[in-house]
Amino acid sequence: MGKELELEPGERILEEQSRYTLQGTGKLKYPVHTKCIITDRRFIYFDPGKGALLHSQFGLLGLLLRKLAKGKPMSLPLKGMRVARGKYYRNKKILELKTLDGASIFLDRFEKSLEWFRGVLENNGVSLSQTSEEEWHIL
Secondary structure, eight states: OOOOOOOOTTOOEEEEEEEEEEEOSTTOOEEEEEEEEEESSEEEEEEOGGGHHHHHSSHHHHHHHHHHOOOEEEEEESTTOEEEEEEETTEEEEEEEEOTTSOEEEESSHHHHHHHHHHHHHTTTOOEEEEETTEEEEO
16 A cells, blocks of 8 residues: 555645656656546645556456555655656657656647646646746746
């Protein structure tokens, strides 16, 4: 079982949704269907660690593994976050969320993920400031 998510005092959840992310150890990453949470302070996702390969493979067995091993909650602070079109090898259809300290996560389907992320933030009074054609920052 994964570690339970603990919110900081006064922190509130803005949106919770299951999404595909690219996760894995080292340079090799696998598509993982995981719960993503946006709070008023951070973006949270669940990292299965070395089990990322198992989460992305094996059909029904992979589905069962996802239910049993939720993964460790990982969080990226929203303040100063860079939101941009990401690239993983030849795949340019992903959204990268990157913090000031270099931590990052890739979300699938660039346009849909950007629309979802931007919409949640804007509905809660946070806007993305565009810095180039396909790059934004959260102030």
